[in-house]
Amino acid sequence: MPIELAVFLVGLAMAFAIALVLFVLVYPPLRRMFALNSTLQSARSFYARTFFLIMLLAAWTPLLEQGVPPTPATEHKPQAQAEPAPAASEPQPEAVPAAAEPSPPAETEDAFMTAVWHIAVGLKSVCLSVSIFLAVYVVVLTVLYATLGRIRDASGA
């Protein structure tokens, strides 16, 4: 499996974990709130599943937007193409010694930290997106509670 794809999948898995943790934290109080009356109780399953789906989609959206991390070759290609060739009449600059190729261990460390930074940037956006949707969902639940929660009936807890 290419390293870029692995990094992307790790990011998706971490976003899934964030959504799952949020769901586990929020579901017990959500269940108690939906036990207030029978109308809310019948809608409990729908809102619980919707909540999980919204959190999951909100967490995955920024990672999909970010895409897979670019390979080092892809990163350098446009710069190399954009660099104009020196004209023959112009005086040639001093020959610059070619940059020494990084040794394999340094290259591995570079790739690892680049992958970590890529995931970190993605997770920052994940937190923002999840926060926004969490706020929206709290508003939805507040409206639901304000309209239905005050009404108690026999089947309610």
Place this chain on the structure above:
Amino acid sequence: MTNEQYLVVSYFASAGAGILLAFLTALFLSGPLTRALQRVARPLASVFRRFLPSWLILAVLLGFLSVTYYDCSHGTYQEIVADRDHLVQKNFEQGADMTWYLAAALAAYGLVLGLSLLGGLRAAPPDRQPPASAP
């Protein structure tokens, strides 16, 4: 696979995957939705059940179609097709927009469903109304 073939395949595959995701989401929610709509009047409940898949598919399509392949450095079809990285990036953007619109559509649907539950509670017959609180 040439870039042009990749463009055609990935474009329609993205649209298909988005529609499939919306359909599966609607299927995943259909059971709980039926239970939630037990207290809602039958015609309105029927409308709500039929409305959910169409609503989600339309939201996903809206997200999919909101992505354009043209930008500052890709003004023509030839420039777009020549850049494979650009095509891949646009595929990811389509996926991101589709999931974002799907999440927003679900939140909006939840809000409207809550209002319909309120309507159902008010329209319920007197024996199903909550008892008045004792003094």
